[in-house]
Amino acid sequence: MVSCRDVEPQLSLLIDGLLSADEESRVRTHVSGCHSCRGLLADLERLRVVTRQMGPIAPPEHVWLEVAGQIRLTHPSAPVASSSGRPALQWIGLAAALVLVTVGVYFFQRTKAIEAPGVVTTARQPVRGLAAED
Amino acid sequence: MNGPVLAHADLALAERCQANIPGAFEEVYRAHAPRLFGVICRLVGRIEAEDLLQETFLSAHRKLGLYKGESALGTWLFRLATNLCIDHLRSRSGRWSQMTQGLDDEPDSGGTNSGPVLGVIDRLDLERAVAGLPPGARLVFVLHDVEGFEHKEIAEMLEISDGTSKSQLHRARLRLREMLAAHRVNSGGRS
Numbered sequence: 607m608v609s610c611r612d613v614e615p616q617l618s619l620l621i622d623g624l625l626s627a628d629e630e631s632r633v634r635t636h637v638s639g640c641h642s643c644r645g646l647l648a649d650l651e652r653l654r655v656v657t658r659q660m661g662p663i664a665p666p667e668h669v670w671l672e673v674a675g676q677i678r679l680t681h682p683s684a685p686v687a688s689s690s691g692r693p694a695l696q697w698i699g700l701a702a703a704l705v706l707v708t709v710g711v712y713f714f715q716r717t718k719a720i721e722a723p724g725v726v727t728t729a730r731q732p733v734r735g736l737a738a739e740d
Numbered sequence: 741m742n743g744p745v746l747a748h749a750d751l752a753l754a755e756r757c758q759a760n761i762p763g764a765f766e767e768v769y770r771a772h773a774p775r776l777f778g779v780i781c782r783l784v785g786r787i788e789a790e791d792l793l794q795e796t797f798l799s800a801h802r803k804l805g806l807y808k809g810e811s812a813l814g815t816w817l818f819r820l821a822t823n824l825c826i827d828h829l830r831s832r833s834g835r836w837s838q839m840t841q842g843l844d845d846e847p848d849s850g851g852t853n854s855g856p857v858l859g860v861i862d863r864l865d866l867e868r869a870v871a872g873l874p875p876g877a878r879l880v881f882v883l884h885d886v887e888g889f890e891h892k893e894i895a896e897m898l899e900i901s902d903g904t905s906k907s908q909l910h911r912a913r914l915r916l917r918e919m920l921a922a923h924r925v926n927s928g929g930r931s
Contacts, residue, residue, distance in 0.1 A: 653861065657886055665789075
């Protein structure tokens with residue numbers, strides 16, 4: 607007589623198709639007459655069906671950006687990202703370049719102005735004139 | 741029939757990556773990252789999964805020269821990712837016995853219940869239950885039941901015997917059944 611204790615570890619092997627014909631017949635005979643083992647077998651099969659639905663998970667976008675950034679750091683000549691696939695990044699790059707140019711022009715003009723103080727004095731004179739009139 | 745054609749296309753893509761053709765490596769990433777992220781999430785948990793996915797692709801970029809097209813690129817990447825996860829779990833848990841701790845000591849729940857205890861299983865509840873398994877049992881369960889590896893392959897990957905892989909899988913399934921049944925009772929049997 608086969609007991610539940612003997613059969614229970616074999617139920618997983620049964621649903622995976624890993625038992626020999628003799629073993630399978632022995633287990634199935636027990637299961638057909640045992641409510642408890644039949645219940646366990648039904649649950650294991652149900653679990654297996656849902657497990658098969660566990661599919662891919664989309665990673666957050668920043669993971670790719672970090673991967674691409676790391677590769678660029680270690681291989682500066684390697685163009686890892688496609689040139690046309692990231693319009694948003696291209697706009698960000700363009701905006702950053704524009705800010706750099708604006709800041710550059712500002713500092714260049716400021717430096718020029720400091721080097722030529724006469725120009726500043728002349729520019730401020732009308733203001734002083736107005737103050738004097740007051 | 742599709743196998744060699746696919747491997748040939750994969751090899752061509754790998755060569756394009758090595759030749760630094762713009763967008764080639766991104767193509768590899770976009771094609772394979774979701775499946776790899778799924779398995780990494782289930783093996784090590786969501787919090788550490790992003791770092792390990794990143795590490796997988798950086799390692800792939802370094803080792804692409806070793807890919808000779810004997811298997812699909814997806815399989816090659818998958819091995820890379822699972823090996824990183826196994827190393828990660830080993831470094832965290834130490835020996836195999838520690839990785840399966842909490843599963844070996846408990847009595848099997850199978851024979852003590854009468855009839856089926858699970859109703860409709862919600863996939864998210866199952867994801868949560870899988871995350872609650874000890875690391876060793878989780879590895880065997882995910883590799884076998886989710887990813888379709890055979891016990892022999894799992895045994896090689898984890899350096900355990902076929903028998904250990906089979907018994908861990910059965911215990912993992914029993915534990916999942918137990919956790920899902922408890923959740924069903926706690927939520928008023930809604931699922």
